[in-house]
Amino acid sequence: MVTGKPFLTVEQIQSRVRELGAKLSSDYEGKNILVVGILKGAVMFFSDLTRQISVPLSMDFLIVSSYIKDSTTGNVKIHADLREDINGKNVILVEDIVDSGLTLKYLYEMLLERNPASLKICALLDKKSRRQVDLQIDYRGFEIPDEFVVGYGLDYEDKFRNLPYLAIFKKVSG
Ligand code: IMP
Ligand code: MG
DSSP: OBOSSOSBOHHHHHHHHHHHHHHHHHHTTTOOEEEEEEETTTHHHHHHHHTTOOSOEEEEEEEEEEEETTEEEEEEEEEEOOSSOOTTOEEEEEEEEESSSHHHHHHHHHHHTTOOSEEEEEEEEEOGGGOOSOOOOSEEEEEOOSOOEEBTTBOBTTBSTTOSSBEEBOOOOO
C-alpha cells in the first residue's frame, strides 16, 4: 500500500525543482547543455526541471533498469542508449533517486568514456545512508531517509509513477 500522506508534496517538489533549475541556469550561463534523462524513473523530474532551465538545451534519454522489485541488484541493463554523440558537450545526467549509487556510477563512467566537455549529476532524491560507492551528486533535490518511496515517476513494480507527489510505500502482509 501507499501511505495516504504525501512524504513530499507537489508544492515542495515544485519549489525545489524551481531552485535547481535556477541554479543550473546560472551555473551554465552562456553555454549550451545536453540534459540526459534516465528513464523511466526520471520522467516527471526531467520534464519539470528542463522547463525551469533558461539556457539553450537539448534533450536525450537513456532507458535503463537496475532494480528488481525493491532491492538493488547492481546490474544495470541499458534498454536504449543515447541518440546523440556527447563528445565535447556539457552533459547533465538527470536521475530520480540515488540509493546504493551503483546505477549512476555505472552510467557516469560509461558516459565519461565518450569524452563530454563536462558531465554532472542531478538527482531529485538521495538516500545517502544507503550509498555503496563513492559518487558526487552535483545537484540534489532532497536527502531522504532509508524508506521506499513511490510517485512522481518512481515506481514499485512499475506502478504509482503517476502519483503527483511522493509517498512512502509499505507492503502489507496477508
Ligand atoms: P541504485 O543503483 O541502488 O542507486 O538504485 C537506483 C535506482 O533504484 C533508481 O534509479 C530507482 O529506479 C531505484 N530505486 C531506489 N530506491 C527507490 C525507491 O525508494 N523507490 C523507487 N525506486 C527506487
Ligand atoms: Mg531509476
